[in-house]
Amino acid sequence: MCFKAKRLFRLALAPVLMLMSAAALAAGGEVSQVNMSPGVTELGKEIYDLHMLILGICVVIGAGVFGVMLYSIVYHRKSRGVTPSQFHESTKVEILWTVVPFFILIGMAFPATTTLLEIYDTDDADMDVLVTGYQWKWKYEYLNEDGENVSFFSNLRTPQSEIYNAESKGEHYLLEVDEPLVLPVDAKVRFLVTANDVIHSWWVPQLAVKKDAIPGFINETWARTSVPGVYRGQCAELCGKDHGFMPIVVNVVSKEEYAEWLAGKQAEASKIKELMAQTFSMDELMTRGKEVYQRNCLACHGANGEGGVGTPIAASPVATGDLGSHLDIGINGVPGTAMQAFGAQINDVEMAAVITYQRNAFGNNMGDMVQPIDVYNHKEG
Amino acid sequence: MFRVSSNPSVDTSIKLVGVAIGMFAFVFVVMVPLYDVLCDALGINGKTSGEAYTSVQAGVDESREITIQFVATNNDGMPWEFRPDTNIMKVHPGGVNDTVFFAHNPLPDAMVAQAIPSVAPSRAAQYFHKTECFCFNQQPLEGKGSADMPLQFIVDRDLPSDIKTITLSYTIFDVTDMAASGALAAR
Amino acid sequence: MGDHHHGPAKGLTRWMFTTNHKDIGTMYLWFSFAMFILGGAFAMIIRAELFQPGMQLIEPAFFNQMTTMHGLVMVFGAIMPAFVGLANWMIPMMIGAPDMALPRMNNWSFWILPPAFLLLASTLFMEGGAPAFGWTFYAPLSTTYAPPSVTYFIFSIHVLGLSSIMGSINIIATVMNMRAPGMTYMKMPLFVWTWLITAFLLVAVMPVLAGAVTMMLMDIHFGTSFFSAAGGGDPVLFQHIFWFFGHPEVYIIILPAFGVVSQIIPAFSRKPLFGYASMVYATAAIAFLSFVVWAHHMYTVGMPIAGELFFMYATMLIAVPTGVKVFNWITTMWRGALSFETPMLFCIGFLVLFTIGGFTGLMLSIAPADFQYHDSYFVVAHFHYVMVAGAVFSMTAAVYFWLPKWCGKMYNETMGKTHFWISFIGFNLAFFPQHFVGLAGMPRRIPDYALQFADFNMMSSIGAFIYGASQIMFLYNVIATIVAGKPTSDEKVWDGAEGLEWTVATPAPYHTFEVPPAVK
Secondary structure, three states: OOHHHHHHHHHHHHHHHHHHHHHHHHHHOOOOOOOOOOOOOHHHHHHHHHHHHHHHHHHHHHHHHHHHHHHHOOOOOEOOOOOOOOOOOOOHHHHHHHHHHHHHHHHHHHHHHHHHHHHHOOOOEEEEEEEEEOOEEEEEEEEOOOOOEEEEEEOOOOOOOHHHOOOOOOOOOOEEEOOOOOEEEEOEEEEEEEOOOOOOOEEEEEHHHHEOOOOOEEEOOOOEEEEOOEEEEEOOOOOOOHHHHOEEEEEOOOHHHHHHHHHHHHHHHHHHHHHHOOOOOOOHHHHHHHHHHHOOOOOHHHOOOOOOOOOOOOOOOOOOHHHHHHHHHHHHHOOOOOOOOOOOOHHHHHHHHHHHHHHHHHOOOOHHHHHHHHHHOOOOO | OOOOOOOEEEEEEEHHHHHHHHHHHHHHHHHHHHHHHHHHOHHHHOOOOOOOOOOOOOOOOOOOOOOEEEEOOOOOOOOEEEEEOOOEEEEEOOOOEEEEEEEEEEOOOOOOEEEEEEEHHHHHHEEEEEEHHHHHHEEEEEOOOOOEEEEEEEEEOOOOOOOOOOEEEEEEEEEEEEEEHOOOOOO | OOHOOOOOOOOHHHHOOOHHHHHHHHHHHHHHHHHHHHHHHHHHHHHHOOOOOOOOOOOHHHHHHHHHHHHHHHHHHHHHHHHHHHHHHHHHHHOOOOOOHHHHHHHHHHHHHHHHHEEEEHHHHHHOOOEEEEEEEOOOOOOOOOOOOOOHHHHHHHHHHHHHHHHHHHHHHHHHHHOHHHHHHHHHHHHHHHHHHHHHHHHHHHHHHHHHHHHHHHHHHHOOOOHHHOOOOOHHHHHHHHHHHHHHHHHHHHHHHHHHHHHHHHHOOOOOOOOOHHHEEEEEEEEHHHHHHHHHHHHHHOOOOOHHHHHHHHHHHOHOOOOOOHHHHHHHOOOOOOOHHHHHHHHHHHHHHHHHHHHHHHHHHHHHHHHHHHHHHHHHHHHHHHHHHHHHHHHHHHHHHHHHHHHOOOHHHHHHHHHHHHHHHHHHHHHHHHHHHOOOOOOOOOOOOOOOHHHHHHHHHHHHHHHHHHHHHHHHHHHHHHOOOOEOOOOOOOOOOHHHHHHHOOOOOOOOOOOOOOOO
């Protein structure tokens, strides 16, 4: 009898043990498939420990509760010919199982409160990054004491052909971007989180950071990573059609590499200023324009300009009409529709290229070209 | 007990209808204003007061230096160029500070904008006093026009000592339509 | 009142104009089952798309419509009306009343439901598609960025809210005024108690939901700015109002389930319910706490730390009364004489799976850990453990338990047990792996996912298909019972069942307790 009960008990515990061993695996630093990851920050480790503690308490209580129930199911069956007992209350027991859980909860509340206070402690950050959620991409802006802030958009890099199964999917399917957020290791980074349109939520599990991005308001959170590496996350708040297609990639590098990268970005910004003065050939504009189109336009206007959320580009009155109004829509958007103002999102070189591309691809054959200087002039009026 | 109807079931029902109507009203007349009050008091969402601060501070606290970061965000469909003149300022609590935000309307038509302030950390919001701000009113700009929009503020001397950096964010919204229809309450 | 001694009218008019609580209960039950199938079909589409990585069957925009409609239809169309139907059938019989207190209002509260859902379902065919902003419809995605169909969505929420409020008022009026002599409050069956408390919750919070959608309507059409920062409003305010309704709402769904389980477990344990009084107090405590925990759905929204801590502590407290209930049920089974007919199997399934859902709920209440769980599949797994294994399992148990009393025919026990086991396996296969993918970082409401989540998602889809298919078996079993079940005329269909409903003839006559029974 006793043997049978024990075996049943062990059987009931099997999935729990599986989870525990998987958890042990996760603690070894690998990204777990079945459990929360302790991540690469001290806070992440604390949250992970808290998670495992509560899970452990639940498993123990669960084992007790289900054990009693299982025993009852096995031994108190009518088919065994038992006579049912008729007891139906016991003040002592009832008080006991009200009070004991209460104290267990107090025990849980202590570490939870400590960790929460740490999460909220955003003081003394080494650097600040403004994270802005857009439908459906992220913008990162490094707040800089002197000179201009470095800022860029981070778009999904996975091609539509992989999403629609025309090509086999790459290793980091849906979790890859054209430009990752680059951060130095061992620095306390304060993230200021806001949004441009609807509510998004910036979540990187390995950094143990999740914060809602709310249009009009600013939130803050922070992380100090201890291990260089590439960490991937996603938008966590439903934000419309492509909510599943706005990943986050954080590239944590050594302080030297970070400084080098930042200098590179600043140089790039001045190089774009140079490029803006240049005149490009049709081929150059078309090549560049295609890239820009795929990153920024394709989600709404389709891979072949066939339209979708947005109007078709192929044979559209805009792309085959007056150049000035085409530029105007690209730069300023169309108020009241999903068409955003891209003037501030892409630089003038990119704008010139993508307008040229739209006018000369998908069977549109206008033959005209837009140069960066035209975009600049249009903006300045 | 107070009875509305001699039929007990009808009596109960009428009272409950009263409760339901009361709860519906509760949302509008209690929850919404209460939320605004709590926001002001606790700085929920980093909201700052929508009115000019008029009290006089008792001198400048030279012993502390607070870093103020300015951040500008354009909301969806807002084509203006909008940015702080200086990104970062170092100020002393109690002192009066001035800065400007630059705005440029690239469109040929006149537009009206509303800037919404938000402070991080949010618990600093109640210590961040604006004596003058472009966010108190809607800001019109002629087509192709530009403006330097002024902001004057004081950081309260009572700012908790662990707060050393305050970020003031403005999100600028296009309210041309709202302004035209006059539906917007001045806030 | 002349029609009291007649049987039901014939034909369609019987159902159109009926004021009989049994007829109305039956209509509610069939309607909710139809909605359950509809919402289930949406779920099957979702799981089919998520069967493999990549977009195969539907477009992301339509996927969002499916998740939204699935949530709305299941919560407002399937689970809530199912329990209202059960309340209509059982409460008068349990308290010895001839009918509901306000029979004519009862008729209206049912008949405004089908048009409301017809309207909601019709948005699928409108330009711009159905609502695609999730069943929690956060602003500004549901206001400034909503499809035009949002106006119809708002109207249908108003109507079904009205239906719920009328239904609840009726239940409260019935319980307070129509009890048989001697049926004191503390003698009422627990199902009646849980429903009484639920009804009070409904009267208190459905108007709040109505207020929230009214504000949306005003923001969309009348230029107000409740939820728009541009005009001095705040999108976060929407979340506070929504969850002030939403958290009591989830207890509205689960409390009647507690009531059902508290009727069935004693019956098949052949032993009185343990701790009746503490069950009543625990239910009341849960209902009370439900009003002060709403912001635990919003830990990542950027609340001040004091608020965060308050809501965390208050939420953790809910574990106490919930624990009391689970302990009471298990102690009821302890040293009883258990038998495992289908209703009991579903109740034990409820007990195990709801407790797991309760544990994950406790984990979610811990704010710092919630920063990792929030809006991930861990949450999806959690609320399906409490909604499906909690509410739907107990509702299924209730149908098997009372069906013989309703129609005087016995269902096929073998098929019932098979239904249970297939449901149980399918359910766990569908939702247990979702804990894993959630913890590993998969956000909810995404139409496509990274490759490392593929295996568990396929498992989950297979489980969902199995669970879905098992409901066809349920439908078949119920229809087969009504049409050709083995007749039974035992007043007490189950030997261990207690309560007034088991003292009337089987099948239950059209009119019962026209003369109040004596309650000792």
